Amino acid sequence: MERRGAEWSHPDWRFVGGHRALDLANTVAPRPPGPPERDYLSDPAGLLEWARRAEVVDAGEAERVSRAWQPEFVFADVLELRGLVDDVLAGRRLDELSRRWAEAMGRAELVAGDGGAATLVVGADPAMMIGDRLADALVDLVRNADLSRLRECPVPEGGCGWLFLDRSRNQSRKWCTMDDCGTHAKSKRLTERREGADGRGR
Numbered sequence: 001m002e003r004r005g006a007e008w009s010h011p012d013w014r015f016v017g018g019h020r021a022l023d024l025a026n027t028v029a030p031r032p033p034g035p036p037e038r039d040y041l042s043d044p045a046g047l048l049e050w051a052r053r054a055e056v057v058d059a060g061e062a063e064r065v066s067r068a069w070q071p072e073f074v075f076a077d078v079l080e081l082r083g084l085v086d087d088v089l090a091g092r093r094l095d096e097l098s099r100r101w102a103e104a105m106g107r108a109e110l111v112a113g114d115g116g117a118a119t120l121v122v123g124a125d126p127a128m129m130i131g132d133r134l135a136d137a138l139v140d141l142v143r144n145a146d147l148s149r150l151r152e153c154p155v156p157e158g159g160c161g162w163l164f165l166d167r168s169r170n171q172s173r174k175w176c177t178m179d180d181c182g183t184h185a186k187s188k189r190l191t192e193r194r195e196g197a198d199g200r201g202r
Contacts, residue, residue, distance in 0.1 A: 013040055013053055016176045018165035019145055020137040023054050024078070025085040026176075031152075031161035032086065044071035047078055051130045056137075061129060068126035077131040081138060085163075088142055089150070101139045104132035153181050 017023045027050065028036040041047050048071075052062045081100065087093040109124040122136045123129035141147075149166045153159035153176035160181050166173040175181045 013050060014177065015054055016162060016164050018167060019141055020054065020056065021085060021134070021141040022163045022165065024082050024134055024137070026162040026164075027082065029160045029162070030155055031163070034155065034161070041075075041079065041082070044075040047075050047130070056130055056133050057123075061123075061126070064126040065129050069130075070127065074128070074131055077128075078134060081131065081134050085138065088138060089147070097135070097138060100131075100135045104128075104135045107132055 015023050017026050027040040029038045030036065041050060048062055048066060051057050052059060057065060084093055084097055088097050104122060107125045107128060108120055108122045110118045111121050113119050123132040145165060149171060151164055151166045151173060153162045155161045158181065159175060162176040164176050
């Protein structure tokens with residue numbers, strides 16, 4: 001479930017969490033507790049496009065989902081999963097996630113592979129594919145990810161509050177991405193220093 005590739009940018013979406021469940025949490029900016037200024041999952045169509053770009057589904061699966069799903073139901077399901085992320089990371093509402101994950105596993109299928117090996121396909125039902133895979137991702141996050149590396153882009157210093165797994169060698173990563181929040185915060189500090197120096201020089 002972890003996203004180990006390079007950080008991926010798009011005009012509307014950034015995938016910097018390092019894990020699919022964190023990318024789901026990062027679809028609002030800034031993140032709670034403050035009021036969000038931008039919600040990247042504003043409607044079912046936006047959800048489907050986000051799911052494709054986040055690699056929850058591929059292009060062919062997205063087409064199958066669009067023919068099979070009940071958009072408003074799936075949209076509400078995904079928003080509920082997004083609302084679970086912070087609580088689950090804090091050890092709360094695990095029973096709710098357990099029930100949702102059990103539903104996903106009830107729809108999963110074992111598919112034969114090469115040499116007799118079988119693969120478990122989560123989200124085999126296109127109508128529930130996106131929610132099932134995100135529920136599985138959230139369980140994977142709390143079961144298998146190294147949460148000692150979990151960080152939050154610091155809002156008080158100009159960050160967005162997005163969550164990410166710090167895989168830097170010395171675990172010193174501070175920003176969701178230096179190209180965005182890090183650069184913005186540095187520019188802001190530089191401007192403040194210059195303005196302070198100008199004020200002292202008068």
